Amino acid sequence: METDRSKLGSFLFNRSVQGVFYQLITLGLVALGIYYIVTNTARNMLERGLASGFHFLGVESQFDIGMTLIEYSPTSTYFDSFIVGLLNTLLVAGIGILFATIIGFTIGIMRLSSNWLIAKIAEAYVEILRNIPLLLQIFFWYFAVLRALPKPKQSLELYDSFFLNNRGLFIPDTVFGEGSSIIFYLLWLTIIISIGIFIWAKRRQNRTGERFPAFYVSTALILGTFFISLAATGFPVSFEYPELKGFNFKGGVKLIPELVALTFALAMYTASFIAEVVRGGIMAVSKGQTEAAKSVGLKQNLILRLIIIPQALRVIVPPLTNQYLNLTKNSSLAAAIAYPDLVLVFAGTALMQTGQAIEIIGMVMGVYLFLSLFTSLIMNLFNRFMKVDGER
Amino acid sequence: MSTTNKEIGPPVIELGAMGWLRKNLFSNWYNSLLTIFGLYLLYILIPPLLNWIFLDANFVGSTRDDCTNEGACWIFIQQNIKLIFYGLYPTEELWRINFVYLILFISGVYLLIPNLKHKGWVGAFLLIIFPIICVIMLSGGLGLEAVETRLWGGLFLTLVIAGVGIVLSLPIGVMLALGRRSKLPVVSILCTIFIEIWRGVPLITVLFMASNMFPLFMPEGVNFDKLIRALIGVMFFSAAYLAEVVRGGLQAMPKGQYEASQAVGLTYWRMMALVILPQSLKMVIPAIIGSFIAIFKDTTLVLVIGLFDFLGIIQFVGTNPDWLGFSHEGYVFAAAVFWVFCYAMSWYSQRLEKKLDTGR
């Protein structure tokens, strides 16, 4: 009897048994919670006569979208509107990331400048921009700056080809005539060759220690081939300039003010964080590295290129991707200023017209979640790739 | 230039202000160029800004017609100050908000002054009793007239959302972080999923869900106030971010600390509460405050779901036909206020970091 009890006791107080017990309880409660929410939702939807399912995706949307990267009209389906919104989100994120990187690296390096004034200006930039909410900055650029621009008839212009007014930024469009496809093929070919040169140069350097100026050679190759082929085919590239017709400019590429304001705000805001990432990364490379490089007689620009940047990049890249991801998620603030992104078009207009909140919000969240998880995956691979031998 | 000096000191350009200028601004030709460029940049930015904000600005008056100078019309802010700070909160009840501010201010100052006794008690008061006072004072009860949350607004609402978000998300974040590092696979997987989902989606969709879809998840007739739903959304969102910050701190703890605590027979919870968490939280204080700043800035998003926070109300008063065309003033004022709050937090965090940088 007593032994049984002690057996039972030891069984109950056994760590692993307790662990299993707790886990079962947790799992049960979570399952119960999900069941609770799902049944409530199902019942509510039934009682309120809400439609469900994804049939709506194939239905004609009947509404228009201000800016589309693919062919789209009111006869397109809701699924098309989803794609349009998604592409617009990716577009603003892509341009934003490009500019944020350029500005961010510039400011980050400026902060480390030996020039006191430049370093202070960069510091002021960072401290001001990252301490003001992004939404406020978007409003500022959109409502306070871009709205104050002149009407189309009084546009600000540059060389008669760039026009800026309160309807957007109009830039010339490149039109490729006949025979221009050969130029593209050649361009691709030279890019592939250049990659080959890089690999070959790296191998040779590993083997013999001799350095090959791969960067200059490949740049010369790509640009040279490009211009020679342009000349050889008789410049089949022309420009289409925006022209004032009726209400607004026609022709050329039109960047709507919502896009300009959003990109501007996202890039400036994210750049202030990227600047700090870059500064941290460069500072993480110990001073001894620079000194050692100097003492073996490397020149300043080589020290930067061969010693500091490669080491700093390992520190910079993970938080940098995080910032890119933040920028992409923050682009959802587009909804506040009428830029037709995924949230405005799909979780806005499409949701209102169909009333299918659960499916639509689910899809939108799924997109962002996918982007986020996908980026983490790439990051993990990068970290594994960049791991120096001997490090844990 | 006389060569009859008694003693020749170091060249004047190496000394004092001149020396500093030379070393820091004009050390070589491109540095000089950069300096000149920088000065030019400041020249085109600062004077017009100063003129607009101060020198040419209008400060006295009561209507838009009093704004006769070219600069900013601060009368716009001044005339709408009650709305901007308190929203539609009834004027005769404003003392309740101010009273809460006062308590917060006094206890905050007490905590910040070094070497005072009973700080623990004051802290406990702030964390346990103060929230109860807040709820009663702000929303009504105990003989105070009820004030519905839809009348809350302005800077006051921003502070409420940020405050609740910050205070509640920290414990939840710590729990999630511990859960994610738990040895129990089910717990760890569930926490990981929870964290990654919240971190993977934009706050705007979370808020939309909280404001529009949450009631669909509840049984019929069960409904929370719109503000409370937004608060729940903000809270979980920031908890997920904090969880990752805290996890960073936990991972950085040397294994010896765990082993030593287990060796002296501490249970899991005592080990965490007494040994691991105090040290690892200390390590990540700057990052935690960084998250708090992010929460504070993110509160502006609630205007998308129709709550009139500080930014929302500033936009709202700007659409009043009597005050059309003063959006610049509104945005600059909002930016200044947000900046002061965020910069104060980040300054405090840097100070704390230095102060706590004792051990290693």
Next chain:
Amino acid sequence: MNTMRISFLGLVCSVLMVPAAFAGTLDTVKSQGFFNCGVSQGVPGFSNPDADGNWSGIDVDVCRAVSAAIFGDPDKVKYVPLTAKERFTALQAGEIDVLSRNTTWTLSRDAQIGLEFAGVNFYDGQGFMVRKDSGITSAMELDGASVCTNLGTTTELNMADFFRANGMAYEPVVFEKADEVVNAYDEGRCDTYTTDKSGLAAQRTKLADPEAHVVLPETISKEPLGPVVREGDGDWADVVRWSLNAMIEAEEFGLTQSNAKTECALTSNPVVARLCGKEGGTGAGLNLGESWSYDIVTMVGNYGDVYEKHVGENTPVGLARAGSPNASYKDGGVLYAPPAR
């Protein structure tokens, strides 16, 4: 993790505490002493708050009429301002009990998204507003224009139909909040602003210089606007529907806010007597007091009173009633209420 456990425990507890059967809206409203009315975020003449947060307008008066019918007091209403995007979910979720926010009655809304329209309190149609100095006199001249409008409205769809049908190009600029649309148009982001004509007239008062803008003559759609309730609660829908009908019928039989007291004392017309609550027992059928329609007329007014007070020619909104569909059917309009008997 622990918090999750606790929160789920909380959920479990709340399951147990929730009453199994859900009472009808009317009973709930009666017992709590007020109801929630969803309104716009500010459309002058329809639903607009003053500086102290008091709401007024013809949409607001529908809610006040319902309140007068139920409680004999027009002010037992809490107003919830909603964006166009939020309004239906707020109603479905029970956050509001009546949606009275210039909402267009359409098939898909009625049939697919769990709404029930209780009637029409304003017959409207979509139009365009442009700057006078643009020289445009017809909507057919809008080819290539930038068009500002509200997100998630029938307006957005009609606009697409209109431009498509006439083979014209345009650039839609869609904002979530009405104020942002007005602001965008006023500051020149768009060439034209489109919404219901009543909305155009109302929002025009918010422009920097209302006189510099003109509404184009074309009406491109039918927009019957009216109060909406949740589907599946017939008793509540009846109360809202007949509160509105009573206002219309009171006007038809000459019962106004100012003369109701004396008329009711003197009347020999059985229809008026029923409206006055003196005979007919109409209240019992709706689960309301016998004086419900009398209260509406004396406390809120009949349809004509309300119209002239908020959107009539002598108001800043200035919408002439004569000759419009909103005139009584006797005067060539389409306003016609089923008999309250």
